[in-house]
Amino acid sequence: MPATLPDGDPVPADGALPAGALEGLGTRPFAFYIHVPFCVTRCGYCDFNTYTATELGPGASRESYADTAIAEVRMARRVLGDADLPVETVFVGGGTPTLLPPGDLGRVLAAVDAEFGLAPGAEVTTEANPESVDEAYVAKLREAGFTRVSYGMQSAREHVLAVLERSHTPGRVPEVVGWTREAGFEHINLDLIYGTPGETDDDWRASLEAALEAEPDHVSAYALIVEDGTRLAAQVRRGELTPPDDDAMADRYLIADELLGAHGLRWYEISNWATGPEAACRHNLLYWTGADWWGVGPGAHSHVGGTRWWNVKHPAAHAARLAEGTTPAHAREVLGAADRRIERIMLELRLAEGCPVDLLDERAARRAVADGLLEPAPFDGGRAVLTLRGRLLADAVVRDLT
Structure with a gap:
């Protein structure tokens, strides 16, 4: 979720949607995205709407965030009326969602269930950094109703992690994946990034092989994008780092597709590979196939029936609007x-x-x-x-x- 917000049309204070958006509500799949905007440190390549403790300022905190998110879930129920909308997927992203206690994530999930109801067999995912969880934490996530964890592995090479400013060590990933599997999670994703300055083809192969050794049922592999305004972009601009090369990026993609395919993971979306249909990320598939979803949190985007809107960026502004009983939406657009x-x-x-x-x-x-x-x-x-x-x-x- 990018840090910048587009312009758009005003949103009514109560968040009411156009009548056209509500037509057919309940006939399309429905999902929730929950944005948790907190990080311990900001990675140099990251352009997402996230905040460290020193950047947060007054008016919002990790401690109060679950209550704020629950308030928006309840607002979603009011805006969408009494339509039967069983939630097929919930995805908690960030930031680093697992900086919140597992009980807080569980309370937000319970609010979604209380207001809308989780569909039978609903997929419930949280992102996590490998260093942000331990064995007890993932066990509590499973007890709270989460069914899937997506870990930001990014690389297995220390010098690549250093350029990306990731704080975990390569050996941490197999350890946390083991804990996650022991906790009862059947579905585990590892996120990888290719094209980092200084990364070689051999480095990339080593990262893929390390990911495969952990035996996830899903791997996401994304080309590094140097986003304006990030520390990485400044380093590239000053000539301290070499920008990603398009030909090298293509070679890395081909390496990924070959290695992952050889180990039984098949592509189902350009940047995503899974061991089978049951392992595909159902939440992202809903995005890609035009479903309805409500995005909770600062900067989160939503879509219902061809109307798309996005929330104010800062956690304090987001919390203040909900405390006043008004929509946190910044603007919206109706797609023709x-x-x-x-x-x-x-x-x-x-x-x-x-x-x-x-x-x-x-x-x-x-x-x-x-x-x-x-x-x-x-x-x-x-x-x-x-x-x-x-x-x-x-x-x-x-x-x-x-």
């Missing part, structure tokens, strides 16, 4: 049919199952097939699926197809 079509193509084309061919510009789609960017598919009800080469050039392919 053309925008929704483009967004659907952008998101669904990233998936291994692709998007309906009839959404695409047919001439551009045929050209993409001829260029080896899309798998051949019938133009009367078929689905457009990226080839491996197409995945490497996905952004350009999507631009051409829309």
Whole structure:
């Protein structure tokens, strides 16, 4: 979740949604995203809406945050009315959610269940840094109802972790994964980053192999993006670090796809691999397939029925608005049919199952097939699926197809 917020239309003080957004409510899957904006330190590459203790200032705290989040969950219930909305997935992200006590995360989850009800077999994920949990912590998460943990591993090489300003040691990851599995979690993800300045192909292979040795059922691998305003961007600008190279990034992606595939993890989204459909992140799949979700927390984004809104950034402003009984939303936009079509193509084309061919510009789609960017598919009800080469050039392919 980026630190900057876009402009948009005003939101009513009570958070009421346009009538069109509420049409069909309950016929689409519904989810919650809970943003926990706290970190011990800010990693040099991070552009997310997070705050260290010294940056937080008055008006918000880790100790009061669960109550603030619960207040927004209750506001969501008021805004969405009495529609039957069983929550299929909950994803707690950050920041570092596991800086909060597991009991606080459990209270927020319990509030979601009390107000909306968790669907049978709901997926409940939290992100965590390897150094932010211990054996007792993950056991309490499981007792609270969490079903999945996503660890920010990033790399297994110390010099790469140092450039990223990550504080855990490489040996910490297999230890916490072991604790998590012993606590009863069947689904564990490891996040990796490739393209860090100073990383070699061998470093990247070592990170992948270390991740695989921990036997997660899901791995996410993301290309490093040098975001404006970060310490990493300043280091690159001063010439202290070399910016990521596009050709090297492509090579790292190919290495990841080959190694992960050889160990039984198949891509189901451009940056995500899983051992099977049951291991895929259902929460992210809801994002990619146009579901409804409510984002709780400062800077969190939400989407219901083609209306998208985003909350004020600072935790103190977010808490103050909820204490007053007014929406924490900063602004919103109502997507028109053309925008929704483009967004659907952008998101669904990233998936291994692709998007309906009839959404695409047919001439551009045929050209993409001829260029080896899309798998051949019938133009009367078929689905457009990226080839491996197409995945490497996905952004350009999507631009051409829309």
